[in-house]
Amino acid sequence: MAYAQLFSCHFYCQDSWLSSPVLVASEVFRQSRGSSFLSWNSNTKKNHRRIFMNMQADRASKAIHASELKIPHVLTVAGSDSGAGAGIQADLKACAARRVYCSTVITAVTAQNTAGVQGVDVVSEEFVAEQLQSVLSDMHVDVVKTGMLPSPGIVKVLCQSLRKFPVRALVVDPVMVSTSGDMLASPSVLAGFREELLPMADILTPNIKEASVLLGGVPLQSVSDMRSAAKLIRDMGPRNVLVKGGDLPDSLDAIDVFFDGKSFYEMHSSRVNTRNTHGTGCTLASCIAAELAKGSSMLQAVKVAKRFIETALDYSRDIVIGNGVQGPFDHFLALKNISQSSIRQDRFNSNDLLLYAVTDAGMNRKWDRSIADAVKAAIEGGATIVQLREKEAETGDFLDAAKVCLKICRSYGVPLLINDRIDVALACDADGVHVGQSDLPVSVARTLLGPDKIIGVSCKTPEQAQQAWISGADYIGCGGVYPTNTKENNRTIGLDGLKAVCLASKLPVVAIGGISPSNARSVMEIGAPNLKGVAVVSALFDRECVLTETRNLHALVIEAAAALTK
Numbered sequence: 001m002a003y004a005q006l007f008s009c010h011f012y013c014q015d016s017w018l019s020s021p022v023l024v025a026s027e028v029f030r031q032s033r034g035s036s037f038l039s040w041n042s043n044t045k046k047n048h049r050r051i052f053m054n055m056q057a058d059r060a061s062k063a064i065h066a067s068e069l070k071i072p073h074v075l076t077v078a079g080s081d082s083g084a085g086a087g088i089q090a091d092l093k094a095c096a097a098r099r100v101y102c103s104t105v106i107t108a109v110t111a112q113n114t115a116g117v118q119g120v121d122v123v124s125e126e127f128v129a130e131q132l133q134s135v136l137s138d139m140h141v142d143v144v145k146t147g148m149l150p151s152p153g154i155v156k157v158l159c160q161s162l163r164k165f166p167v168r169a170l171v172v173d174p175v176m177v178s179t180s181g182d183m184l185a186s187p188s189v190l191a192g193f194r195e196e197l198l199p200m201a202d203i204l205t206p207n208i209k210e211a212s213v214l215l216g217g218v219p220l221q222s223v224s225d226m227r228s229a230a231k232l233i234r235d236m237g238p239r240n241v242l243v244k245g246g247d248l249p250d251s252l253d254a255i256d257v258f259f260d261g262k263s264f265y266e267m268h269s270s271r272v273n274t275r276n277t278h279g280t281g282c283t284l285a286s287c288i289a290a291e292l293a294k295g296s297s298m299l300q301a302v303k304v305a306k307r308f309i310e311t312a313l314d315y316s317r318d319i320v321i322g323n324g325v326q327g328p329f330d331h332f333l334a335l336k337n338i339s340q341s342s343i344r345q346d347r348f349n350s351n352d353l354l355l356y357a358v359t360d361a362g363m364n365r366k367w368d369r370s371i372a373d374a375v376k377a378a379i380e381g382g383a384t385i386v387q388l389r390e391k392e393a394e395t396g397d398f399l400d401a402a403k404v405c406l407k408i409c410r411s412y413g414v415p416l417l418i419n420d421r422i423d424v425a426l427a428c429d430a431d432g433v434h435v436g437q438s439d440l441p442v443s444v445a446r447t448l449l450g451p452d453k454i455i456g457v458s459c460k461t462p463e464q465a466q467q468a469w470i471s472g473a474d475y476i477g478c479g480g481v482y483p484t485n486t487k488e489n490n491r492t493i494g495l496d497g498l499k500a501v502c503l504a505s506k507l508p509v510v511a512i513g514g515i516s517p518s519n520a521r522s523v524m525e526i527g528a529p530n531l532k533g534v535a536v537v538s539a540l541f542d543r544e545c546v547l548t549e550t551r552n553l554h555a556l557v558i559e560a561a562a563a564l565t566k
C-alpha cells in the first residue's frame with residue numbers, strides 16, 4: 001500500500017492486465033509475433049493468424065477505450081452530517097468539485113447543524129462491513145478516505161476490508177472531536193488506530209487537537225510544535241503526515257505542516273476571515289484523495305487541496321447558512337449570487353424580448369453620458385432586457401462596465417446579456433450572452449455557460465434559425481430588418497426575411513436593425529406568433545434623452561403586442 005508503490009502496481013491492480021494500454025499494445029505485438037513464427041508458410045494458418053490478430057486488436061482497442069473511460073474513484077468511509085457541512089456530505093461535494101466519483105460507506109448518522117452536534121447514532125460494525133463489501137466487491141476504487149470512525153469494531157472491519165480489497169492509497173483523517181467540541185469517536189478507537197489503521201495509511205491528516213490526542217495530550221502551540229508532532233506521528237506508521245493548523249492560535253496565515261519522512265514542507269495560505277469553516281478538514285482530506293485518484297504525487301495532491309480550501313473559503317466568506325457559530329462553505333463557488341439572480345424567477349422568459357436595449361459606447365460618448373446612466377434610463381423607460389455591446393473596449397474596462405450594469409439590471413430584475421464575450425459574462429456572472437454567426441458557436445457557449453444562462457444568436461436565414469435551436473440557443477436576434485449604420489456591411493433582410501426566419505424557428509425571435517418608433521408597429525404586425533419584440537440601439541441611445549425615447553417606444557410596442565393578442 002506504500003504510496004511509492006502506487007505507480008508500479010498501477011497496471012495490474014484489480015482490472016487485470018488489460019487495464020494498461022501500454023501492456024495491451026506490447027502483448028498484442030508479442031503474441032502476433034509468436035503466431036507469425038508458427039504459421040509463416042500456411043495459407044490456412046495465415047487466415048487464422050489474421051483472424052487472431054483482428055480479435056487481439058479489437059480486444060486491445062476495447063481495453064484502451066475502457067481505460068480511457070475509467071473514472072477516478074474515491075470511497076469515503078465517514079459519518080453523515082445532517083447540516084451537510086462536514087462528513088460524508090462534504091466528501092461528496094469535494095470529490096464532485098474535483099471531478100472524481102465518490103462512493104460512500106456511512107459509519108454514523110449525526111444530528112448536526114451550525115451550532116454543534118445534537119446526536120450521534122453509530123452504525124453497527126456488521127452493517128459497515130456490509131457496505132464496504134458491496135462497494136469494494138463491485139466497483140474499482142482508487143483511493144479510500146476515512147473520516148469519522150466512531151467505534152473500535154468499525155476500525156477493525158475497515159482494516160479487514162482493506163486487506164481483502166487493496167486500493168492504491170489510503171487517506172486517514174483521524175476525526176475525533178468536531179470543531180464545536182463534540183466527541184465524534186470513542187477514545188477506545190485510539191488503540192485500533194495505532195495498531196492497525198495508521199500503519200496502512202499513505203497520509204494521516206490530524207488537526208492540532210487530534211495530533212495532541214495521538215501524542216497522549218501534549219499541547220501544540222506553534223509551527224515548531226507542529227513539526228515535532230508530525231515527526232512523532234509518522235513514527236506510528238503513516239507514510240506521510242499533514243498536521244493542519246486551521247486552529248493554531250495567533251497565526252496570521254493558515255499553516256499546515258507536511259512531513260514525508262525526509263523533508264518538512266510548510267504549506268501557507270492566507271487565513272480567510274470567515275465563520276464558514278465547518279468541514280474544512282473533511283474537504284481537505286477528500287481533495288487529497290481525489291487528486292491521488294487522478295494520479296498526482298502526494299505533495300502535489302496536498303498543495304492542490306490546500307489551494308482549493310483557500311479559494312472556497314474566500315469565495316464563501318460572507319454566505320449565511322444557519323444561525324450557529326460555524327457555517328458550511330460552498331464547494332462549487334456558485335451560491336453567493338443566487339439570492340440576487342433569483343429575482344428572475346425563470347431562467348428565460350421570452351416576453352423579456354419585448355423591448356430589447358442594445359448599448360453603444362460611441363453613442364454614449366457622443367451624448368456625454370456614462371454606461372450606467374444610459375442603462376438606468378433605458379430600464380426606467382421600459383426596456384425589458386439589456387445587452388451590453390462594447391466592440392472596442394479593453395477586456396478589463398468591458399468587465400468593469402458589465403459589473404456596474406449588472407448591479408443596475410439586478411436591482412430592477414431585468415436580465416443583462418453580454419455581446420459576444422463569454423469570458424466577460426462568466427467573470428461577472430451576467431444572465432447570458434448574445435453571439436453572432438462568426439463568434440464562438442452556440443454549442444460551445446452552452447458548454448461554457450451551462451444550462452442556466454441565456455444564449456441568443458443572430459440569424460439571417462431559416463437554416464441558421466434551425467441550427468440555433470439544435471445548438472441550444474434560447475432566442476434568435478433576426479436582422480437587419482432595415483438598413484442601419486451601427487453595423488458595417490450588414491445585409492438587410494427586410495420584413496420578408498424576418499418572416500421567413502420566424503416561420504422556420506422553434507425559438508422566440510426579436511427583430512433588430514434600423515428599428516425606431518416610425519417602423520416598430522409594422523415589424524410587430526408581420527403576424528408571426530414567435531416574434532416577441534424589437535431590439536434597438538440608435539433609436540434609444542443616439543438621442544438626447546434615453547428615458548423619453550424608451551418610454552415612447554415602449555408604449556408603442558406594448559400597444560402593438562396587445563393588438564396582436566386580441
Ligand SMILES: Nc1ncnc2c1ncn2[C@@H]1O[C@H](COP(=O)(O)OP(=O)(O)O)[C@@H](O)[C@H]1O
Nearest residue numbers: 207244245246247254270271272277280281284
Ligand atoms: N480560516 C481559514 N483560512 C484559510 N484556511 C483555513 C482556515 N481554517 C482552516 N483552514 C485550512 O483548512 C484545512 C483544515 O484545517 P483545520 O481546520 O485545522 O482542520 P479540521 O477541520 O480537521 O479541524 C487546513 O488546510 C487549514 O489550514
Ligand SMILES: Cc1ncc(COP(=O)(O)O)c(N)n1
Nearest residue numbers: 079080086087178179278279
Ligand atoms: C460527521 C462528521 N464528520 C466529521 C466532522 C468534523 O468536521 P469539523 O472538524 O469541521 O467539525 C463532523 N463535524 N461531522
Ligand SMILES: [Mg+2]
Nearest residue numbers: 179246280281
Ligand atoms: Mg476545521
